[in-house]
Amino acid sequence: MLKSLIDGLSGRKSRDSVAALAVDTAETTPHTQMTVMFPEEPKPVDLPPTLGFVAHQAVLDRQQRVVAYLFAVREGRIGEAAADRRRQIDSLLLSTLHKMEVFRLLAYRRAFVHLSVASLALPAVSELPAHSVVVVLEPAGDEPLTDADLERVEALKTAGLRFAIEPARFDAVVLAERLRDKLFGLADFMVLDFSASAPKVLAPLLDQLPQRYPKARWFARNIGSAEDMELSLHGPASNRFAIFHGVYLASARRLPTGKVDSSQTRVLEIMRLLRANADAREIEAQFKLDSLLLFKLLRFVNAPVNGLSRKVQTIEESLMLLGRDSLFKWMSLLLFTARRDDGASLTLLEKSLIRARFMEKLGDYRGNRIEAEHLFLTGIFSLLAALLNVPLADALEPLDLPVPVAEALLAQKGLFAPYFQLAVACEQDEWQRVPALAKQLGLDIELINRYHADAVVWAQEVLSNNGVTGDPDSI
Missing domain, CATH: 1.10.3210.10 (Hypothetical protein af1432)
Structure with missing residues (x-):
């Protein structure tokens, strides 16, 4: 998955498609509402009556304290949906999470919301509480991003909304090289998926991306082993990693000492x-x-x-x-x-x-x-x-x-x-x-x-x- 990003950083083009991922989402009531207005959403397409089980996955800081949650909805191969369908799925997802009253959690935790770029025109997006929600941008299938898409991102960013971007999802198929620096430059967090490749492939990214986008902090996602955690804490540019998530962290690992006080x-x-x-x-x-x-x-x-x-x-x-x-x-x-x-x-x-x-x-x-x-x-x-x-x-x-x-x-x-x-x-997201x-x-x-x-x-x-x-x- 990450090969396409390395190619992009070195000037090479790649048309390798990225494997579809499930959608992590959340909805809240606003602390500070934004007023960005976008065109009306298209007419609904056929949707399932429910988006199924919504998992709450913990996100930890460097001291291993829970500071945020991912809300992952499992409903088939959402990541491959065309733009219109993905927009409607995201709309239904936000509505579902609103009915769950997930916004109550944001007094104590932050939420990472995975939305496609195609869904940024939804009215509900401009109503998200900027202080509590970070939108993780995803492409809508293989549909290329346009200048208008980046203008929407920039407008929401100006209005106070924060963004996280997983660079490996935006290969040359969906993001032209001329738009890459602009999009990545808007990111508050860079998401690095440790399930995507071996550490030897991750290392070049850790060496190159921090230099090109120094303002973004890093989100180590899908930490699956002690080796992954070691790389994110002590590897190249490890000081940039602020938050962590994954099955290794979610497992009931014993505390360092067995001494009972x-x-x-x-x-x-x-x-x-x-x-x-x-x-x-x-x-x-x-x-x-x-x-x-x-x-x-x-x-x-x-x-x-x-x-x-x-x-x-x-x-x-x-x-x-x-x-x-x-x-x-x-x-x-x-x-x-x-x-x-x-x-x-x-x-x-x-x-x-x-x-x-x-x-x-x-x-x-x-x-x-x-x-x-x-x-x-x-x-x-x-x-x-x-x-x-x-x-x-x-x-x-x-x-x-x-x-x-x-x-x-x-x-x-x-x-x-x-x-x-x-x-x-x-x-544990065993959906x-x-x-x-x-x-x-x-x-x-x-x-x-x-x-x-x-x-x-x-x-x-x-x-x-x-x-x-x-x-x-x-x-």
């Missing part, structure tokens, strides 16, 4: 006491050994997102108002913040919160509150092995979890296993598995879309209310 040990002991129905005074005594844990717990519990009628001030009140099961649920969050407030552990916490809330909402949808609580625990403990750097069975052993929770986590079987598998499939699991559970794709978006926003609210979120303004 005293605070984590105390949290596990309190959770054991709760499961053993120990006396409240015995539980409170453990908190007195680490007052910071009590402060963090009460901050979690009293967060506005939980909607308590009055603030909880003591462990005794927590037990009375919340009950042991709910207190146990909130204690689980302290495992991620007790160790240290670093990017890696907080990213694990965010992912665990999304899984937990998503599964809990599916349980509520079924109408069984007890199952919903247990589904939450399944999600929140699913990354405990990565956090503590011990086998999951050893991490879960002192907690005496309900049987369906343990079966789903340790053996991938039982009542909760399909819910857990669905949460992981949504998170072909999502419909199959949805059918198995008797769930509608649109419901899954909405609940997963709700879970992402809820996780941001919990983290923000407790001062443990990343800095989206860094991008």
Whole structure:
């Protein structure tokens, strides 16, 4: 894929077509609306009734903190659609994401929206919030870009919208050499796809592009291995990479050290006491050994997102108002913040919160509150092995979890296993598995879309209310 770009940079022409990619998109309500006006969109063409599952893929900064999300819609070979059809697909996509209320997320994160150049004339594009959304430009099939297309990009850029461009997508077939510098010069981010080629092919790009377009920061996309990450962090022009995305980063990699600190040990002991129905005074005594844990717990519990009628001030009140099961649920969050407030552990916490809330909402949808609580625990403990750097069975052993929770986590079987598998499939963009699991559970794709978006926003609210979120303004 990247050969065409190298040819273009060296003055050679190439007509190799670029393989079609799926569309990553997002829609929001505006903070600062733009007023750029373009011609009316053409009459609709035949479109599917739904664009299918919308994945939320995390984008991390150099400290491994989540700062943005990609919203990828999987609906066939969208990348090959003709300009008119692609414009209509993008329009429907923006509408779908608006119905999902994705804009709520932008108070805490940024969104990368993949749109074709042909879709920039859509009215919805000029309404995107410039502060929160970065449009990743894509060609519409093999249709060449024109001077008018670049004028639209420039007008939106002047109005405040930011752009990211994957240079390899714009070969000589779709972008004339005379327009290349103008288009690339408008980019705030250059996207480098690590799935496209081996590092030896990426290296020349890293050596040449930063010199020609010094103002753009770099987005390392589809990081698939430790070697990819090493190249983006320490290879040529590595200081230009600001954000990162990919299956390697999304996987539950264990933290560098397996040492469990005293605070984590105390949290596990309190959770054991709760499961053993120990006396409240015995539980409170453990908190007195680490007052910071009590402060963090009460901050979690009293967060506005939980909607308590009055603030909880003591462990005794927590037990009375919340009950042991709910207190146990909130204690689980302290495992991620007790160790240290670093990017890696907080990213694990965010992912665990999304899984937990998503599964809990599916349980509520079924109408069984007890199952919903247990589904939450399944999600929140699913990354405990990565956090503590011990086998999951050893991490879960002192907690005496309900049987369906343990079966789903340790053996991938039982009542909760399909819910857990669905949460992981949504998170890791296993878009072909999502419909199959949805059918198995008797769930509608649109419901899954909405609940997963709700879970992402809820996780941001919990983290923000407790001062443990990343800095989206860094991008």
